[in-house]
Amino acid sequence: MKRFAVLQLSGCAGCEVALLNAEAWVAQYRLVYMPLVVSAEDVPEVDVLLISGGVRTDEDLYKLRRAVKKAQQVVAVGTCAISGGVANLGDRDDVRALFLAEKDRPHVPRLLPKSHPADAFVTVDLYVPGCPPTSELFMAVLTNPHDFQASKVVCQECGRQKLKDVKPAHLLGFQQGEVLPDVCLINQGYLCVGSSTRGGCRAPCPRAGHPCVGCRGPSDVFIEKESAAWFTSIKRVFATMTNVPEDEIERGLRSPQLALFLFQFSDYADNRTVGGGYHPRPKEKVL
Numbered sequence: 430m431k432r433f434a435v436l437q438l439s440g441c442a443g444c445e446v447a448l449l450n451a452e453a454w455v456a457q458y459r460l461v462y463m464p465l466v467v468s469a470e471d472v473p474e475v476d477v478l479l480i481s482g483g484v485r486t487d488e489d490l491y492k493l494r495r496a497v498k499k500a501q502q503v504v505a506v507g508t509c510a511i512s513g514g515v516a517n518l519g520d521r522d523d524v525r526a527l528f529l530a531e532k533d534r535p536h537v538p539r540l541l542p543k544s545h546p547a548d549a550f551v552t553v554d555l556y557v558p559g560c561p562p563t564s565e566l567f568m569a570v571l572t573n574p575h576d577f578q579a580s581k582v583v584c585q586e587c588g589r590q591k592l593k594d595v596k597p598a599h600l601l602g603f604q605q606g607e608v609l610p611d612v613c614l615i616n617q618g619y620l621c622v623g624s625s626t627r628g629g630c631r632a633p634c635p636r637a638g639h640p641c642v643g644c645r646g647p648s649d650v651f652i653e654k655e656s657a658a659w660f661t662s663i664k665r666v667f668a669t670m671t672n673v674p675e676d677e678i679e680r681g682l683r684s685p686q687l688a689l690f691l692f693q694f695s696d697y698a699d700n701r702t703v704g705g706g707y708h709p710r711p712k713e714k715v716l
């Protein structure tokens with residue numbers, strides 16, 4: 430039976446919970462290391478190493494460098510390991526000030542000057558974005574990633590209909606209003622960014638009436654470009670489908686709910702100087 434490990438760096442453990450929900454791998458793989466449920470002194474030799482969380486502390490970096498030496502295949506899973514997410518919030522001045530008070534707490538690992546994605550330090554064979562990736566995506570990683578079928582963007586997996594003649598004048602807040610079934614959330618005034626977000630999650634959020642916040646990152650068209658290209662594309666969709674003033678859309682796109690995902694994927698990768706300079710992540714490596 431194949432063996433896999435999950436190296437948990439700085440993150441929220443949401444990826445691990447999604448993995449545990451994808452229980453079908455139990456018949457094919459043996460989980461030999463994941464501190465949340467399977468402890469061991471160190472990461473043993475494995476066929477697949479899943480890395481979750483960002484490289485936020487010196488301890489993260491130490492563990493990452495050791496673990497990849499024991500793995501045949503290295504997979505970065507989730508927003509934190511790939512594009513920042515909650516781990517990257519530590520680069521904000523206010524959050525850093527809070528954490529830096531740690532110097533009075535000697536048992537907390539030392540923070541690196543900034544957070545990094547896993548591929549700043551090690552070679553990653555496959556990327557699986559999502560916050561967290563769905564159970565189906567985890568199953569695809571562990572069984573046969575090359576056969577995984579996904580739409581290019583979330584809109585194609587959503588099932589809501591875009592109406593040409595219904596144009597809202599303003600945006601609604603995320604949790605406000607009565608959501609109509611079947612009609613595109615943009616037509617209803619919600620800031621949904623599924624139009625240029627990578628498919629593969631099967632659109633659980635817009636299907637349930639909640640706007641897509643883009644946790645799967647940019648679709649293939651934008652994945653090797655700066656995040657500004659993704660941003661421009663989203664604004665173009667809203668300019669076409671709504672009468673909402675541009676500055677209102679801009680403010681909405683930069684709100685905390687969206688800023689956690691929208692502008693980090695490529696910008697965070699741009700900072701990958703530690704491993705020898707920036708190279709766009711090839712779309713062929715992204716599930």
Ligand code: SF4
Pocket residue numbers: 583584585587588589590591612613614615621622623624632635640641
């Ligand atoms: S914009 Fe959102 S609600 Fe509209 S079709 Fe796309 S994913 Fe669905």
Ligand code: SF4
Pocket residue numbers: 559560583623626627630631632633634635640641642643644645646
């Ligand atoms: S619909 Fe959007 S926010 Fe929801 S899981 Fe998919 S990519 Fe993430």
